[in-house]
Amino acid sequence: MCGIVGAVAKSDVLPLLLDGLKRLEYRGYDSAGIAVINDRNQISRTRSAGKIAELEKALSCSGAMPGTTGIAHTRWATHGPPTEINAHPHMSGQNLALVCNGIIENHEMLRQAQRRNGIEFASETDTEVIVNEIQQHIDRGLDLLAAVMETVAVLEGAYAIGVVSTNEPNRLVGARRGSPLVVGIGEGESYIASDMSALISVTRDFFILENGDIVDIHDGNIAIVDQSGRPQFRDRKTSRLTAEAIALGEHRHYMAKEIHEQGAAIANTLDNRITGTRLLEECFGAGAAAIFDETRSIQIIACGTSYYAGLVARHWFEEFGVPCQVEIASEFHSRHHAVPDGCLTVTLSQSGETIDTLSALALTRELGYMNSLTICNVPESSLVRESDLVLMTHAGPEIGVASTKAFTTQLTALRLLVIALGRRFGMTETDEARLIKELRELPAKVEAALTLEPAIMEIAGQFSDKHHALFLGRGAHYPIALEGALKLKEISYIHAEAYPAGELKHGPLALVDNEMPVISVAPNDRLLNKLKGNIEEVRARGGKLIVFADPHARIYDQENLQVIHVAPVDSSIAPIIFAIPLQMLAYHVGLIKGTDIDKPRNLAKSVTVE
Numbered sequence: 001m002c003g004i005v006g007a008v009a010k011s012d013v014l015p016l017l018l019d020g021l022k023r024l025e026y027r028g029y030d031s032a033g034i035a036v037i038n039d040r041n042q043i044s045r046t047r048s049a050g051k052i053a054e055l056e057k058a059l060s061c062s063g064a065m066p067g068t069t070g071i072a073h074t075r076w077a078t079h080g081p082p083t084e085i086n087a088h089p090h091m092s093g094q095n096l097a098l099v100c101n102g103i104i105e106n107h108e109m110l111r112q113a114q115r116r117n118g119i120e121f122a123s124e125t126d127t128e129v130i131v132n133e134i135q136q137h138i139d140r141g142l143d144l145l146a147a148v149m150e151t152v153a154v155l156e157g158a159y160a161i162g163v164v165s166t167n168e169p170n171r172l173v174g175a176r177r178g179s180p181l182v183v184g185i186g187e188g189e190s191y192i193a194s195d196m197s198a199l200i201s202v203t204r205d206f207f208i209l210e211n212g213d214i215v216d217i218h219d220g221n222i223a224i225v226d227q228s229g230r231p232q233f234r235d236r237k238t239s240r241l242t243a244e245a246i247a248l249g250e251h252r253h254y255m256a257k258e259i260h261e262q263g264a265a266i267a268n269t270l271d272n273r274i275t276g277t278r279l280l281e282e283c284f285g286a287g288a289a290a291i292f293d294e295t296r297s298i299q300i301i302a303c304g305t306s307y308y309a310g311l312v313a314r315h316w317f318e319e320f321g322v323p324c325q326v327e328i329a330s331e332f333h334s335r336h337h338a339v340p341d342g343c344l345t346v347t348l349s350q351s352g353e354t355i356d357t358l359s360a361l362a363l364t365r366e367l368g369y370m371n372s373l374t375i376c377n378v379p380e381s382s383l384v385r386e387s388d389l390v391l392m393t394h395a396g397p398e399i400g401v402a403s404t405k406a407f408t409t410q411l412t413a414l415r416l417l418v419i420a421l422g423r424r425f426g427m428t429e430t431d432e433a434r435l436i437k438e439l440r441e442l443p444a445k446v447e448a449a450l451t452l453e454p455a456i457m458e459i460a461g462q463f464s465d466k467h468h469a470l471f472l473g474r475g476a477h478y479p480i481a482l483e484g485a486l487k488l489k490e491i492s493y494i495h496a497e498a499y500p501a502g503e504l505k506h507g508p509l510a511l512v513d514n515e516m517p518v519i520s521v522a523p524n525d526r527l528l529n530k531l532k533g534n535i536e537e538v539r540a541r542g543g544k545l546i547v548f549a550d551p552h553a554r555i556y557d558q559e560n561l562q563v564i565h566v567a568p569v570d571s572s573i574a575p576i577i578f579a580i581p582l583q584m585l586a587y588h589v590g591l592i593k594g595t596d597i598d599k600p601r602n603l604a605k606s607v608t609v610e
């Protein structure tokens with residue numbers, strides 16, 4: 001996690017660094033800091049606990065920070081609490097400053113060795129050992145680049161770093177392993193950042209660093225080398241991100257903007273991928289047809305909301321006879337694997353940088369899983385680069401920490417994969433035509449679901465003083481209940497749990513009383529009658545229910561039962577539609593509670609630590 005940005009610029013670098021930090025704040029926001037090599041060739045450093053707004057206040061008190069070379073950081077704490085002392089940049093003496101996104105796994109060992117060399121530590125972070133290590137090499141006479149090369153050779157873990165030194169004031173060295181780092185190419189200026197969006201106001205042209213790359217920005221030149229100094233050649237990429245796509249516009253929060261963008265995002269995800277009543281299989285990339293022909297089963301791997309998309313999709317794949325396993329990426333390592341023949345790995349990720357998903361993908365390769373496909377929202381991400389096949393969700397940048405449009409576009413993309421694989425498992429053209437028709441109707445159904453917002457705002461008022469909530473669903477809607485509970489937890493800090501509705505009587509029913517709101521989704525599917533029975537079990541015990549129901553489900557308001565009718569929708573795509581009122585519910589409860597909706601406490605958007 002954490003965001004880093006750095007530059008060697010023609011004019012004062014501070015505004016550029018601050019702008020970059022604000023665009024990276026989604027990656028972590030518990031403390032922040034900036035270091036600039038000033039016009040007296042000294043490092044000026046300002047850090048503060050809290051969000052970037054706090055850093056700006058500290059900067060306005062500390063006065064001007066002139067200088068054309070600098071680095072900056074927004075933190076998601078791992079080692080050491082989010083205090084000013086632990087905020088980056090970290091320094092060794094007065095001449096060297098460093099920012100890092102990642103975790104140094106052998107920091108304890110390095111720390112002990114450095115202590116034996118008489119080095120004293122100023123912070124509790126793992127990062128400080130890196131800056132000390134570099135300093136030791138500079139003290140032996142190495143220049144900054146050589147010192148970084150020596151240092152990364154001893155680091156274990158995943159990291160992206162940026163370093164500046166007053167010995168070489170127009171130089172900035174960056175390095176990455178595991179955590180992302182891009183190099184921005186400006187007009188007579190060069191930059192580094194954790195992602196392209198950080199630099200979008202200054203450049204559209206980038207090099208994307210690969211694992212093990214070290215970038216040396218020096219006197220207007222950019223050189224990329226490996227750990228041994230061998231030149232590395234990376235293609236120049238032009239970002240298609242626009243400033244408008246990442247602007248808040250008329251909305252109060254990115255989460256609200258992104259909820260309301262879902263109709264258009266789904267339409268974009270389908271664009272050029274279906275024609276008439278058919279899927280255009282080429283959308284999965286060259287070689288996809290041959291890989292699909294060999295596929296006998298799939299293994300979905302993802303985290304958080306993306307994992308829940310996988311759980312929904314399992315129902316969809318199995319309906320057409322495609323065997324499907326779904327696993328939380330961080331758990332994939334924790335068991336032994338009997339690798340099935342012809343098993344296609346499918347990773348799901350908004351960011352494409354989630355380290356748990358990336359390392360699970362690497363493990364599938366070691367274990368001999370067949371091929372991999374990623375469904376991802378960030379084109380230049382590590383997951384996209386490391387997968388055999390790619391299906392982009394064209395959701396546009398998702399900035400709110402709580403995932404919304406990424407989820408519904410992942411589900412849409414998964415429907416396309418259901419067709420591609422279903423064709424190999426006996427799906428008929430009539431089935432395919434039906435699925436395509438449903439997909440074409442999706443954007444309009446999403447818009448209809450969004451019209452429920454006023455009713456949801458009223459209901460949200462009932463939650464603001466609650467401490468717990470239960471979410472219920474059955475079949476493909478159990479993961480939707482999980483997603484609804486996750487959204488409510490993240491945004492409102494209300495403890496929420498989701499259960500398959502049939503599981504309540506096996507224990508959780510003991511929690512139900514009139515202080516426990518119970519939220520259920522009730523599509524008009526073959527599980528409806530059983531769900532109705534479960535709803536009655538809750539009512540019989542005095543539980544207060546809120547049910548989002550298809551009108552054809554014939555569930556109506558009664559004592560302790562409030563119903564919000566969601567426009568009728570085919571049961572197979574209903575999970576996509578029923579997710580939307582639950583997103584809006586979480587948003588409006590968060591709004592009433594006054595939480596920081598786009599940056600909920602303790603979280604970050606891109607989870608690049610294991």
Ligand code: F6R
Binds near residue numbers: 348354605
């Ligand atoms: C929840 C949320 C997270 C992410 C998870 C995976 O709202 O956003 O649970 O879904 O961290 O992230 P990606 O999809 O980027 O791999």
